[in-house]
Amino acid sequence: MTDFKGHCHCGKTEWTAKLEKDQQAHILCHCNTCKELSGSTFTLNQIIPTKALKITKGDDLGKYTYKGDSGKSVYCYYCKNCTSHVYHLQEALGEDKIVLRTGLLKEGIKNFQPGAEIFGKDRLSWEKEVAQTFEVMPPS
């Protein structure tokens, strides 16, 4: 386990995530919601235990809720000042897991490699495959 520090764009929110070796990679999500929320072509994520994340500064995150494909709610937690998304909690995954934005980890964005790609069906035609790709999600 290694501690990774992250901070939002404005610096009012800071956090530390404890990641196992096999979690030290980006899962690229190409879904259309990620495109809309990020304004980019994919997001960088990792599913980790909720208790592995500690907000160390500015524990007053905004919360945006939408219905995921499963019909269950997804809660997005973001810095109220600059809107950087710190993590998402999916009702479908349960309360004890969260989807962490690995692209906001200072050492993560520099050093992590792509581990897998999900929602490959929505990947833009000009984007090259950089890791094992699943049409939607890996079989559980």
Ligand SMILES: [Zn+2]
């Ligand atoms: Zn901020």
Ligand SMILES: [Zn+2]
């Ligand atoms: Zn997505």
